[in-house]
Amino acid sequence: MSFLTLTNIQKSFGPVQVVHGFDMAIEKGEFVSFLGPSGCGKTTVLRMIAGFETPSSGSIVIDGKDQGTLKPNQRNIGMVFQAYALFPNMNVHDNVAFGLKVAGSPKSETDTRVKQMLSLIKLEHLADRFPYQLSGGQQQRVALARALAVKPQVLLLDEPLSALDAKIRVSLREEIRQIQQQLGITTVFVTHDQEEALSISDRIVVMNGGRADQIGTPFEIYNTPATRFVASFVGTLNIIEAKVADPATGAVAIGNQQVSLKEQIAGMKGGDPISLALRPEAGSIADSAKGDTALTGEVVSTSFLGSVIRTKLRIGSDVISFDMFNDPGLTPPTFGDNVTLRFAAKDLLVIRE
């Protein structure tokens, strides 16, 4: 049985339904990210787990115990907020000790636990500082220590890195993941940043319009997106509008060129429109042995992005991007060149709406 189970969660604010039949089972010690654009309902689901919002229907069960009737302060949940939410009137030590004091923990135990937590986030030397004397990254680490100090069953992270600058964001997300693995705590992380979600999660829930469009490992989400939304939201993806040529053999027509998919196209007939997806890194114009499929197109632009060179090709009515690793010996194509893009047929994915 899963440690945290969300069953058919619905949530409406007045006439607006923001979460539709959300189901999710999270294992103990798992790190799950809710990924999606603003307004997709990811924070609402998180807040329902925390008890700050009440589901219109459905159930939330943690370790076999239904949380439905429990108030937020009765659930054993740690939460880290985007805005840090450290108590301004308390120093770092007292902030971390707050939950323990509320629980009536003896002073000696509280002090020991606070020391452990501050050591975990490597901020022992700042125990006497007040929140306004800390940087954003330090404040968020203290918020994490405060949430973990009470040994919660589940840790909820509500876009904790959004207010930080890019460099701190990367280092702190690695630190969060390391601490999570070290403590083995079940964690739900909300973010709209796909790179964050892909880099630290065991599983990702891609949310769209209050629904979970796809639940899977970062590898599955990135490589086999289940819907057009997931494909467009996670990573950079070329969406190619094609027509079915022969459903039985998987042949499709892209402009006046024909390629074969590695699978049959079920439920469609010849001439039906079909959306295909191809990752920019899946194709190559330099390596003739790259794949079993080829498309010819005209170069529209070439951009040098440091480690990669991104080239846009016009193929039929679509413009397709593909990336080449930078190599000093490489001669990038120029505007107007006719080139052949090679890729493996298995990388061409059929996208459902």
Add this chain to the structure above:
Amino acid sequence: MKKIWAWGALIFGLLYFTLPLIGMTNFSLKMRRGEYSFDAYAKVFSDPRFQETFTYSIMQALFTIAFGVLLVVPTAYWVRLKLPGLRPYIEFITLLPLVIPAIVIVFGYIRLYNTSSWLPLTGSIAGTNVLLMFGYAILALPYMYRAVDTGLRTIDIATLTEAAQSLGAGWATILGRIILPNVLVAVLSGAFLTFAIVIGEFTMAALLNRPAFGPYMQLLGANRAYEPAALAVIAFGITWGCLGLIQLVSRFQKSAPPKA
């Protein structure tokens, strides 16, 4: 040319406000014929009625502050947290004491709580004291509510509340250990204003026949020459002392100034 006008206006304003005070202070020091002395102040301080009324008013002020804090802080917090749509109405209600004269309020009290009413508060000294304290709390409401509400605006009470709840805290803990300490400076500002109002208030105390400092000042002013001036200087000193304390406590704020 503009500067001369500005300086002229400033000097005129200063003289307008300070000359009566200087004159009054000067007069209060002239009790002894031909020389300056603190005789008037000594007489006032040694008057048992001064001690009695001043102590009474201080006690009333302290109870009023405690009641005001207990009433206003949770109300302002709850309105901001759960009922933000009601804020304009609550603000309107808290401003009413500024437009309803104290005499109207106290007549209303006497009519409602007299000895033949269902709650005869005026029938006993303790009851009348409580009624007077309620009256003072009403008079101080615009200042206390505004000060606390302004203090609450400077902190993210919704997130702090949720953070505290997620750590197991109940409402009393949240109010007592998170919200109140973070608006303490605002509460103290409201408290000092309340103190100044209570110390100088006349109408309610006189009509409820309680031995407060305001009626004592009036009584002394009607019968003496130098002592009322000394009392007025003392009252000014108390008010200014309160304003100075407001400035002082605002320096103790531990949080950084709120970001825009």
